[in-house]
Amino acid sequence: MVAQAIMLGIIAGIGILDSRIFGVLMLERPLVIGLLVGLVLGDVQQGVIIGAQLELIWMGIAGIGAATPPDVVTGGVLGTAFAILTNQGPEVALVLAVPIAVLAQSLGVLVRIINTYFMHKADKYAVKADFRGVTLMMWIPPVLFFLSVFIPTFFAIILGADQVKNLIEAVPETILGGLKVAGNLLPAVGFALLLDMLFSKKMGVYFFLGFLAASFLGLNITAIALFGACIAIIVNIVINNNNNQGNGQNVNYNNLTQGEIDFE
């Protein structure tokens, strides 16, 4: 149990550092976290399934701008781990992961506040042109970020697994069924967040195009993405260029094809 708790803590640490020092390779996403937790706890399939369900809910949550989003890493690791450890399905993972993510967010905020101190120290080293000092100040905060998720995850697994099991066993059947329904409903939040980013009156029709292609034609997501790409290129490049040639405004287009911009 201790070994597993340590490994889960490390997974959470890698996840939180993904958007810090790994350039946001998407290791932080529940889909990947679910796989890793499944590997550690010996139930890869269940881990992947839970990860997919959590990804659907949190798909709209991304660290955009200066805002600190809910900590989907700690939420994802603990939600998935507790669900696997207590032999429960994705719905239990969801209900545990969502509040955990909101709670864990506050630790992330705390680290970002503490980091201001190291930033001011870096200013002082910069005045002395001390590159090593600046570099050191740059590398202490990632350690804090790591600990801010490793410690809570480790102790939650060590101390919490039995409590969570008792808690879930005490929950009546109707509520568990309701939680399953809630789990199916929650991805609507993720989709709404994405619409908030992408939807506009002018572009809205494309959303319905994808929806109808899946609903009536039964196309899968890969097919829809590829058809979508073709349509986007037809509308934005082919038709646009025809228009330009029609009214003699093809100057811009020609500039690009003549290779004035050297991408190499």
Place this chain on the structure above:
Amino acid sequence: MSSPKKITKKELRQVFWRSFALQGAFNYERMQNLGYAYAMIPVIKKLYDKHDDQVKALNRHLEIFNTTPAISTTIMGISAAMEEQNANDPSFDSNSINAVKASLMGPLAGIGDSLFWGTFRIIAAGVGISLATEGNIFGPLLFLILFNIPHLFIRIAGLRLGYQVGVNSLERIQKEGLMEKIMSITTTIGLVVVGGMVATMLKLTTPLEFDIKGAKVVLQDILDQILPNMLPLIATFVVYGLMKRKVSITKLTLGIIVVGILLHWIGLL
């Protein structure tokens, strides 16, 4: 006078690797500033020998900075080109280096966020989730690969473009309308995929049945005949509408859990 200072491939490679740690010391006061300065250290060391020049350059890049991490290398490339000019040309106005950074980070973040978070991530996740819901481990792996191919390509190409073509080219690309075209194409694909995902990944059905003169009528069958996946569509737009009315995400999430339990309890879902 000594020979002109020149940045080589070696420094650019170092900037590339260091760019991954951009948000390592993220703070609320100047955000990604420390990560940016850290990435620029190889360039500063290469270009400036004098203590004072090094201090000035370090301070420049410790100013506030915030943009989409994946697109930051483009700006770093431009900064590197301008630092090089500054090191060789005494009449160069070094203030312009930060002026350019400040003027680019906003617009590029807008493009980067919708490109990476709104499109590449959504397409990759859509394909990954559709496999992963069946417990297939290629779901998460495909997700990582599909996202990181364009991601790493833009990190590398952006750094080169930024350094070699400099600040003027970006202005020109913007004038050509290329940016708008890319934005428009990626938003279109993103929306089509989200539409498809609402239909395939939001699983909502009602178990309601009526007895009309002895004949059993299943409500879900009627809904499916009108418009398949009607309930997922309605649910998404109800939540979207609430979001537009500034209901917080936390409240929405907790609200949905309560509503879900209630609707199941009264037998609607």
